[in-house]
Amino acid sequence: MNAKTVVKTGTLPTICRQCDMHCGIKVHIENGKLIKISGLDSHPENRGSVCPKGLAAIDTVYHEERLLKPLKKRPDGSFEEIPLGQAMTEIATKLLEIKEKHGARAVGCWQGEALGFAQQEKYARRFIHAFGSPNFFSCDSLCWASRYLAYGLVQGYWNPYSDVQNANLIILWGTNPPVSHPTFMKSIKEGRRKGAKLIVIDPRLTRIAKQADMHLRPLPGSDGALAWGLIHYLIEKKRYDTGFIENYTTGFEEFSAYAKEFTPELVAQKTDLTEHEIIGCCQMIVENLPRVANYVGVSIEHQDNGVNNLRAIACLGGLCGAVDIPGGDLWPEVMGVRDLNLYEKLPLADQKPVGADRFPVLYSFTKECHTMTGMDYILGKGEYPLRGLIICGGNPANTNPNAQKVAQAFSSLDLLVVRDLFLSETAKLAHYVLPAASFLERSELHFYTQHQWVSLSRKIMEIPGVVDEYSFWHELAHRLGFGEEYFPWETEQEVNSWLLEPTGITVDELQKRPEGMRYKPIKHQKFRDRLFPTPSGKFEFSSHYLEELGYPALPEYVEPLYLRDRSKDYPFILITGARKIVFLHSRFRNIQRFRRLHPRAEVEIHPEDAGRLGLQDNDQVRVMSKIGSITLPAKIVQEAEIRPGVIQITHGWEQESNVNRITFDMVNDPISGFPQVTSVPVRLEKIDSV
Template sequence: MGDVTGNREHYTSLCRMCDNRCGINVYVENGTIVEITGLKEHKWNHGRLCVKGRLAVDMVNAPDRILKPLKRIGRKWEEINLDQAYDEIAEKIKKIQSTWGDRSMSVWKGEALGFLTQENLYRRFIHAIGSPNYFSNDSQCYVGRWLGYALVTGDWATQDFIKSKCAVIWASNPPYSQPNLTQSILNGRERSGKLIVIDVRLSAIARQADEFVQILPGTDGALAHGIARQLIEDDNISHAFIDKYTIGFETYAQYVKIFTPNLVEKHTGVPAETVVHLAREIGSRRPKVAFYAGNGLEHHENGINNVRAIACLDGLLGNLDHEGGNFIAEKPGLRDLTLYKDKPLRHLGPIGADKYSVLYDFRKECHTISAMDSILNEKPYPLKGMILAGANPALTNPNSQKVIKALKALELFVVRDLFMTETAKLADYVLPAATFLENSELHCHPIHQIIGLSTEIVTFPECDSEHIFLKKLASRLGIENYFPWKDNDELNRWLLQDTTITLETLRDHPEGFEYKPRRFLKHQKDGLTTPSGKFEFVSKYLKGHGYSELPEYVPPAYRCSPNPEYPYVMVTGARKVFYTHGRNRNFKQCRSAIPNPDIEMHPIDAEILGVKTGDIVTLTSTVGSVDIPVKVVHKSKILPGVTQVTHGWQESNINLLTHDDRNDPIDGFPLMKSVEIKITPKQDGSRNH
């Protein structure tokens, strides 16, 4: 029990409404969560809490929350007992395994229920039952950036914004996606730092920047190479770092010579003089320069190499793992839940691993888009069963019609979620899941190297945590030895066993417990975790897999081979402050603030099309069409010919237009942020009021 004052109980925990994991106070009256505020003592958020954090009260108490297991009977749902649901699901899994083989089963991890311990629990479960097919939202979000950096530096760095002299936010909008990160960025600027934002749109963070550089979608690699060329030409680079800790510099430097300011302007739309100025502003502040590469870089056919191009700037500036630069955090030494050492199962052909071997080599992640083909075409083998937790690919994956068709074709489709999502509607069983307020889990904050523990505050009788769900299912499948922990506390103690940290210590430190003091420039003694042990301007690993060793820039298709039938380029996925991907649209507060989707459009394009804000237009790509209201934005917000639509709206599902057949060749990420479309005003001139 938490601290009690009158009829109100007080608990401390960590928020999981986004990946910032802010410290929170949670107040409970008569068994019901009534208020959530920021925890002042927490080292990450210092008492700040965004609107999404406060919305967790609405989430846990929502009247439309799923609290009972549901089984599809024809076109209707029937409530059933939880044990009955688990029994039936286990029997269906056994039948699929005996008919089609173990690898015909799969799991898919989303982030609506949390994705730290839960991720590795699902990885453990699927290998325990003999299948390599672990899928997740990560294979089209975050991992593209992670891979781009890992191929150059060996890891994903964390930005030391507070100590930086220059923060470069590239294709991200933290005030809407990671609100507390914004405070670190602005605090660094207040301490004599500079804020530069590079993006397609004049976003909330761009409006606060000292300099905003507006760029055409998917051309970021050209700009990064142009900056690199200028830094080298000005000799404004760290020779000490380059000479001792890198490989491939001469080859890389020779390559970027072609990216003159004028050529960069031709590709990116960024004026030549701005390219030169940008390089000199950044270079003058080395090595205390912190680059943050955002989600806007991933969803292109050239995404990985665009990210690699940005990562290479760390090597030129010598800011990698430097105070005020891009810090590589050490890990706390938790035990590994996965079974990749004991049961790797690579010989069973994880789906997508043959075509996107880099993705699987680095992340042990199967390719979600390839999964749809395996379900529908049974190639390279049939995929017949899936357990999906906290994901909504019917709205968030590209080519939604194909996704829906594939998920409907499964012999067994089990969804665990809080609400009846568009994806849950396709399931055979929908199981009630626990929120982060009903679950105890370990969390780390890399920038501070602290670890914390979320608290199980309330419970609902049939809403098991992911650990308990998988434990109960494992016992019915004869693999209970892989889930020996009786509850989440015992699991957390096991994870901590190889450290000197105890659960009691974490409970005594709701502000976060420092597991290791921060050390900088660790590569000077330990090297990096790349194959060479050094910073890799060129990748011999990629060359060995048939790719260019250089981060070669390939222009997006709409720039190098424009299709006059589809004259506009559409960016999807810009964040809205109340929403996270497809979530929160069932909350009245959110709908009141942002009631409907829209397409952001430059005034020149609106005039050419003869439309105004609120008019309905039809968007069409080579994949599909959707109707949506227009929002004519200020001329500074977006470039002529470029449009933006946020995903996650069932009534105007923009992923009906996005491509699952045009992917980055290295990691398989889909084209979702430079999609060629045509825009047709509705003939009746209808308006959306």
């Protein structure tokens, strides 16, 4: 690899993009080679700490399997290397052919996380609308967007990170920060040092659950019932913020009436918790009002009633009086940079974005097309054909539900272009694979709304022939004839300056301050002098907007699928969201020292269930759902680690070990369209050795 660093020897600060935490790091260079990553003490996001994934950025950059030259698929399915200019010419020609034959909307863009998910996403959104298509896809319709919708529907904003360091009580719903977001643990530990209590709600005994003052283990997918039970208690005992409710909310009367049925007795039946546990949780909340910080993990999204379960949790925060206060849920203010999106200039809503008719709230809030519906369009089951797709840093053939259907759909496209660092499962299906730049090979802006902070990452190195995301979209746009109007900047540095121009902060200032700077002081209780960004201008316990679209106005509780439609054929409940600290979805399994720690996928199972099936550790188990099966070795965990009747398989493993071969794409949350990728009904079958 002919990589060149910007300095021969020295230490340079930048921002890590191995995951979506955007931690400040220092890159140590000797004789033109990266030798070490360390934490940037002055950065507010991580304050000097670095997780194993961040430390492995050097492994990623110099990996022997790193893509360095464009690949074109031959008729026999193998790849040949071709020059970048030839690849770009052929891709542009094929895009124009599809546009001429089927219309611009027959082409889509798909952004994943492997190349970053900030400006990179905006470039893809800008490109596809300039091309004339409304069809932008991303991993957000599988992760993140349901929480964004749910909190947006209630209070008009979502802050991904509540103010746990100043809370009296921290409630973690379906999340395990020591593994999923390790740098966030600094804030949790700071809150704990100040005396904050900790409640963890998770069917599994996770690392964070072992640290909790109270660990509740409800049935998977029953979190909404528990939230309503907590709401019931606060209302019945009149221990809610009456001033906030009376002056700044709407819908409380009907919300309160609906809550009456969620008595401790009923909630115990719905969740399989004891009444004593439920009341104990309620009392701990009451004792620590109003500084109650709810932090909700992705697992709550992956239910077919996820949005309303999340809305109920958001409403619980309002009852506590925790909205936009220290130790609660900050209403973040944005910086006011220019917008790369073209939704005002080129809305293209008349072009019928994929899935917008099925899930109008998802599209209205995010301008995101529904990826699962996209598979049907590719396979000829949509209103119009979807024949071309450009995927940047995404691996949906692994990470989307019903993965074999995804592979079938991608294999049928007229044009599939994938930009990535490695030849992923998705890249192997592509007609063209283009090498992408890592985060160490570009500069971009990073925003931290929970801190109201902005940082600028620094380009550390470059590899000849490997271009960054902006350069790719710029080049393709100019070849297609709209580059001068929509991609006029020559470099990403020019883009950064243009974005910052209205703010009064310059690129030069940020370059001199590697940790970044606060763009606006944090103020609390802003609702006292401005309206909530909701249709009513108030905190909405009940949504007229949803009601007009035919959804329930209240965040009504619906039992998870496996409880509504009990089946003797599929008696086990599959959880898929538990992570390993060294992996992120399908990434980093090609780093050998990580692979040695976790060499394979496993079925985590309770000892009682293993006994009934006659299983020992490492016995092969076939796991079957209604759409397919996979075979994996069993891992019998301790009794306290998982509920009987529940199994766990970590997602992201390749091919036959991929749990998304058995997760559902056809069972969706009615509001967000999110798929049921956890709490999946399955059955198990021991495979006898020959």
